[in-house]
Amino acid sequence: MSDNVKAIFSGDRCLSCTACMAACPVMAAIKDYRGPKLVAPAHGRLHFSQEDIEESLNYCSNCKSCDRACPSGVAISTMIMLQRAEYYKRNSHIRAEDMLAHTERMANTVRSMPFGVTLANIGMTLGQSLGVFSAMGITDKRNLPAYAEMSFKDKFPTIAQESSEKKVVLFTGCYINDNEPQIGEAFIKVMQANGYEVLIDREFKCCGSPLVANGFLDEARQHADNNVARILEWKEQGIPVVTPCTSCSLMLKEEYYELFDDEDMRRAGENVFDAFEFLEVLQQMDEFNYDLNDLNQKLLYHVPCHLKSQAIGLPAADILELIGGVTVKTANAGCCGMSGNYGFQKDKYDIAMKIGAKLFERVNKKDFDQVISDCHTCRIQIEHGTKIKPVHPIEILAQAYQFD
Amino acid sequence: MIDSDVIVIGGGLAGLMAACVAVRRKEKVTVLTFGSGSLPLASGAIDFYNSKFPETAIKNLPVGHPYYRIGLPAIKDSINFLKDVTARANLPYTGDLSFQIPIVTAVGTLKYSTLIPESMDASLLGDVKKIFVVGIRGIKDFYPRMLVDNLKKYFSNADFNPVTFDLNLLGGRDINCMDAAQMIADNDELFINELKGLNATPEDAIIIPPVLGTTDNSTRVTVKTQLHAALIETTCLPPAPTGVRLQRALTKYLEDNGARIYKNANVFGGVVEENRITGVVTKNSVREKFYPARKFILATGGFYGGGIVMREFDKPHEPIFDLPVKYIVGEENWSNPKLFADKPQGFAATGIFVDSKMRPIDSDGQPLFENLHVIGANIGGKDFIHEKSLGGIAISSAYKAATI
Numbered sequence: 176m177s178d179n180v181k182a183i184f185s186g187d188r189c190l191s192c193t194a195c196m197a198a199c200p201v202m203a204a205i206k207d208y209r210g211p212k213l214v215a216p217a218h219g220r221l222h223f224s225q226e227d228i229e230e231s232l233n234y235c236s237n238c239k240s241c242d243r244a245c246p247s248g249v250a251i252s253t254m255i256m257l258q259r260a261e262y263y264k265r266n267s268h269i270r271a272e273d274m275l276a277h278t279e280r281m282a283n284t285v286r287s288m289p290f291g292v293t294l295a296n297i298g299m300t301l302g303q304s305l306g307v308f309s310a311m312g313i314t315d316k317r318n319l320p321a322y323a324e325m326s327f328k329d330k331f332p333t334i335a336q337e338s339s340e341k342k343v344v345l346f347t348g349c350y351i352n353d354n355e356p357q358i359g360e361a362f363i364k365v366m367q368a369n370g371y372e373v374l375i376d377r378e379f380k381c382c383g384s385p386l387v388a389n390g391f392l393d394e395a396r397q398h399a400d401n402n403v404a405r406i407l408e409w410k411e412q413g414i415p416v417v418t419p420c421t422s423c424s425l426m427l428k429e430e431y432y433e434l435f436d437d438e439d440m441r442r443a444g445e446n447v448f449d450a451f452e453f454l455e456v457l458q459q460m461d462e463f464n465y466d467l468n469d470l471n472q473k474l475l476y477h478v479p480c481h482l483k484s485q486a487i488g489l490p491a492a493d494i495l496e497l498i499g500g501v502t503v504k505t506a507n508a509g510c511c512g513m514s515g516n517y518g519f520q521k522d523k524y525d526i527a528m529k530i531g532a533k534l535f536e537r538v539n540k541k542d543f544d545q546v547i548s549d550c551h552t553c554r555i556q557i558e559h560g561t562k563i564k565p566v567h568p569i570e571i572l573a574q575a576y577q578f579d
Numbered sequence: 580m581i582d583s584d585v586i587v588i589g590g591g592l593a594g595l596m597a598a599c600v601a602v603r604r605k606e607k608v609t610v611l612t613f614g615s616g617s618l619p620l621a622s623g624a625i626d627f628y629n630s631k632f633p634e635t636a637i638k639n640l641p642v643g644h645p646y647y648r649i650g651l652p653a654i655k656d657s658i659n660f661l662k663d664v665t666a667r668a669n670l671p672y673t674g675d676l677s678f679q680i681p682i683v684t685a686v687g688t689l690k691y692s693t694l695i696p697e698s699m700d701a702s703l704l705g706d707v708k709k710i711f712v713v714g715i716r717g718i719k720d721f722y723p724r725m726l727v728d729n730l731k732k733y734f735s736n737a738d739f740n741p742v743t744f745d746l747n748l749l750g751g752r753d754i755n756c757m758d759a760a761q762m763i764a765d766n767d768e769l770f771i772n773e774l775k776g777l778n779a780t781p782e783d784a785i786i787i788p789p790v791l792g793t794t795d796n797s798t799r800v801t802v803k804t805q806l807h808a809a810l811i812e813t814t815c816l817p818p819a820p821t822g823v824r825l826q827r828a829l830t831k832y833l834e835d836n837g838a839r840i841y842k843n844a845n846v847f848g849g850v851v852e853e854n855r856i857t858g859v860v861t862k863n864s865v866r867e868k869f870y871p872a873r874k875f876i877l878a879t880g881g882f883y884g885g886g887i888v889m890r891e892f893d894k895p896h897e898p899i900f901d902l903p904v905k906y907i908v909g910e911e912n913w914s915n916p917k918l919f920a921d922k923p924q925g926f927a928a929t930g931i932f933v934d935s936k937m938r939p940i941d942s943d944g945q946p947l948f949e950n951l952h953v954i955g956a957n958i959g960g961k962d963f964i965h966e967k968s969l970g971g972i973a974i975s976s977a978y979k980a981a982t983i
Contacts, residue, residue: 196757197619197818203761203793206751213752231752243842246614246885429864444865459869486843486863488609488870493581507834 181436182254188247189216195251198244200510201234204529208234211241215254228262234526235259236514237388238480253433260392268389271312275516276389279381282353285322286329292322314524317559320354320551327356331375334363339372343453344409346427348420349381350551361573362419362450368576369457369464374414378405382426387434388515399431403443410446419450419569421482421549422515428485449482449549450569451490458494467575469499474571475543477506477534477557479550480514491549491568498575504543508534511548513556528560535560547571582871583609583839585981586859588846588899589878589886591616592625593955593973595829596657597876599664600981602836609870610833611844611861616826617884622814623821624682625661625672627654627693627971634676645958646968648935649975657978658694668828669795671697683786683813685721687712687729690814693971696821698791698799698812704734707809709783713774714743717754720816721788730786744773756788760820764792771805779808786811789820794827849875849900849951856951859899874950876980877902878973881930881956895929900951902931902939905959923962930959937980952980 195211196202202210209218209231218229232255241251274281285291299319302308309315327347343366351358363373379402383395406416406427418424427447431440448456457463476492492503512530517523538546538561546565548554554565585601587594590612601608628646630636637646637654646654658675665672672694674680679691682699689701704710710730714723723741731739746769748754748762763770770790779785789812792798803810812821833840844861850869851857858871877899879886887904889895895904906929907913913925931939931953938946939953954976956969963969 192617192620193755193818194615194617194619196755197823198615202758206748206754206758206762209752244615244619246616248613432864441864447865483842486841486845486861487868488841489839496581505834507831 182250182257182433183220185248185250186216186220186254189249190247191217192246194244194246195241198240200238200240200512200530201236201526204526205234207231211235211251211255214258215241215251216249219254219258228258228265230262232258232262234523236510236512236517236523236527238510238514239484240480240510243484250433253430256387256390256434257392259390260387263390268391269312271308271520272389274311274313275519276385276391278353278385278516279349282322282326282349286326292324296321309521312521313519314521316524317519319519320350320555322353323356325356327352327359328375328377330356331359334360336363336367336372339370341371342374342414343371344374344376344414344416346379346382346416346418346420346423346447347375348418348423351420355551355567358419358567358569361567361570362417364573364576365450365454365569368466369454369462376405376409382423384422384426384430385516387426387430388517392434396435399435399440402427403431403437403440406443406446407439410443415446415448415453417448417450417453419549419567420551421449421479421485422552424449424452425481425485449485449487449490451494451549452485452487454494455490464576465497467498468578470571470575471500472502472544472571473542474501474503475506475538475546476503476568477508477511477538477546477548477553477565479548479553480510482549491547495547495568495571498572501571501575503547506534506537508537511553511556513552515552518552518556527556531556531560538563545571581607582873583607584872585609585874585876586611586870586872587876587878588859589616589880589884589955590840590842591878591880591884591955591973592618592621592825592970593977594876594878595826595833596661596974597878597954597977597981598838599829599832600660600978602833602838603660604981608833608838609872610838610840611846611859611870612840612842613845613885617880618822618826620817620819621822622682622699622819623696623825624690624692624699624814625694625970625974626967627676629965629967631679632677633679633693633971637676643960645933645960645972645976648933648937649972649979650935653979653982654971654975656982657975660978661694661974664832665696665825665828668831669797670824670828671796673697673700683726683730683811685726685788685813685815687726689730689733696812696824698789698796698810699814699821701786701811703809704737704784704811707737707782707784709738709740709779710734711740711742711777711779711783711785711808713777713785713787714741715748715759715788715790716743716745717748718759718788718790719753719755721756721813726786726813740777742777744770746770746773755818756790756815757793757818757820757823759788759790760793763790764794764798767798767801771802774802774806774810777808779806781807783808784811785809786813788813789815791820793820793823795824846899851948854947855949856900875952876977877951877953877957878955878977879957882926884956886957887929887931889929897931897957900939900948902947902953903941904929905932923965927962927964928960931957932960933958933976936983937976952983954980
């Protein structure tokens with residue numbers, strides 16, 4: 176039995192109203208999943224009193240649509256993740272789950288080898304064509320994201336910054352560090368334009384979101400304890416921790432506390448901000464730099480599920496609309512289906528693509544100049560489904576601060 | 580952050596309707612919701628009053644009744660407005676205040692309502708020769724023979740034919756109407772072939788559970804063009820496709836017209852300056868957020884929706900603005916022990932009293948705030964469920980509040 180009680184007892188508030196079922200994109204896509212109501216508040220509470228597992232819980236993508244639909248504040252998706260961890264205490268992981276949960280470990284291994292990145296990127300293409308990934312349980316229908324030549328953390332010391340009394344720590348997350356470091360650089364540009372110096376903390380580990388989603392809960396707890404201790408140290412110095420990755424920010428702000436029920440985690444969460452949420456705070460304190468270039472761009476914004484769950488509004492849309500000539504339209508097409516590494520799994524690929532179909536249709540109208548989304552796996556899914564490559568909203572804002 | 584013209588708190592029928600009306604008036608609208616509201620659980624039929632002639636009944640209501648304060652013109656306008664918005668979303672509604680339309684329930688009783696989705700209109704059942712009642716193998720809670728047994732009591736001259744289709748929906752979880760509606764929307768071929776196989780004539784009617792898609796009328800149109808008989812959807816247990824369609828139609832109208840809908844937004848208080856509200860404050864697990872606006876519409880529901888709570892007996896409480904809540908004094912008057920008796924429940928009259936502009940009033944009948952309006956099930960005074968006026972009060976009070 177898990178030592179977490181808060182999330183489980185939130186199931187007692189369930190009225191069995193079925194609002195979560197009407198909102199679940201996985202249920203709408205397939206018949207094998209018994210759905211959030213049955214898995215979490217119904218079966219979940221029985222499960223925590225006796226050893227009995229509802230196996231279809233592995234279909235949950237952790238998009239958290241159920242949580243947002245629930246009128247009673249039941250921590251539905253967290254209950255499912257806790258049960259998934261219990262499931263893997265008695266069942267072994269397949270290779271794909273191990274690999275996809277440990278993206279950080281894999282990147283570190285690759286980077287520690289000579290020519291590691293080049294070889295790994297070749298290896299990923301080869302592995303795909305030779306059927307190696309498929310044998311491991313990873314779909315061969317989409318490319319694994321390529322590693323950047325140099326990680327953000329390795330590049331960081333070479334990025335020139337004006338020092339400032341005002342500082343933030345950038346929590347890069349795995350993807351910005353290993354795959355799209357230019358987003359980290361864009362973040363620095365934006366923060367510098369607003370009078371902030373950006374620090375990084377090499378002690379930070381992966382937020383743990385992929386570990387939780389794949390049932391490696393004990394390991395996620397170690398990451399949480401490590402990261403929370405670091406965040407609290409920064410908090411003591413009055414330096415906020417900011418991240419442009421919406422799944423990282425949700426994990427650091429809310430999910431640690433919901434999963435592990437530790438007061439330190441709640442206190443640490445208070446020092447964590449989504450990047451645009453932080454910029455909006457600057458606006459409110461009259462510290463935001465409104466000196467922006469005109470860009471004349473029509474943007475289509477796919478709002479990530481994990482941003483919606485944070486209940487912070489749409490700060491990226493509001494701030495980008497301050498740029499002359501920029502309009503932001505939201506895609507309003509629901510979940511993209513990718514849900515972190517869910518759409519990389521061989522047995523989930525078709526589900527992910529079916530869920531994403533509505534978004535692809537919307538993007539394929541091509542009535543915009545660029546697609547933006549804060550979440551990297553949403554961006555991967557949109558590019559895969561439409562061949563149109565989206566960017567992170569912070570990259571647009573960085574362009575607007577670029578005067579040359 | 581952007582200032583809104585109107586902030587609507589609550590995303591049920593009343594809240595979405597008010598937001599739609601405000602959007603039509605070109606106002607900048609933000610909807611703050613916590614949980615999906617009760618539309619996915621509802622039939623989508625909007626009852627106005629339990630009378631054969633609702634208009635006459637409403638005209639004769641006493642001065643204190645919410646309908647009296649809303650006034651007949653706004654009530655009629657709200658009906659036309661809802662018909663217009665749903666028609667634009669390809670979900671046509673039918674009916675007006677002068678008469679009631681029968682709809683068939685899943686157990687084969689007739690229920691009368693005022694404003695209903697076209698697909699549920701059962702008016703012609705009295706004139707048909709043969710009535711097919713179609714079940715679908717695997718769907719729980721829909722039994723054609725039971726439905727026929729009950730419906731025979733109304734239409735004793737008709738020839739009833741209960742049938743069950745096998746649409747290959749077995750396997751995986753037990754399915755409900757929402758699942759079947761989704762699957763038929765994805766692929767309607769088998770269903771259409773089975774329906775054609777009934778060889779129903781233009782003098783017949785086919786009654787089906789509500790399975791014609793989860794978004795709009797497009798599946799119904801496709802199916803209908805290939806049949807000669809009328810096709811009538813019943814109500815069902817939740818989650819209900821008919822209610823979900825209305826929710827999606829209203830939401831689509833809002834999103835298409837630039838309104839912002841923020842989910843998980845737990846509004847816990849308002850900021851007051853003299854007799855005006857200047858903003859509301861939401862709280863997520865780590866911090867608060869202030870949403871300013873010119874006008875506020877409270878649509879958080881009654882006891883069921885959490886818009887009114889009661890922790891101590893005889894102390895009902897409106898948790899956001901601490902508005903005065905009226906209720907029937909004396910524990911013995913609160914409930915009628917016969918739950919399904921044809922008598923109102925005392926507790927159900929609990930709510931906030933409003934003036935003709937839907938503003939909450941004090942004990943002298945004076946409005947408490949200039950720019951705060953209270954609509955839907957938040958309003959007190961009557962047992963709206965017993966009156967069968969809950970839906971009508973919701974959309975007409977919403978219309979009135981949004982057009983002030």
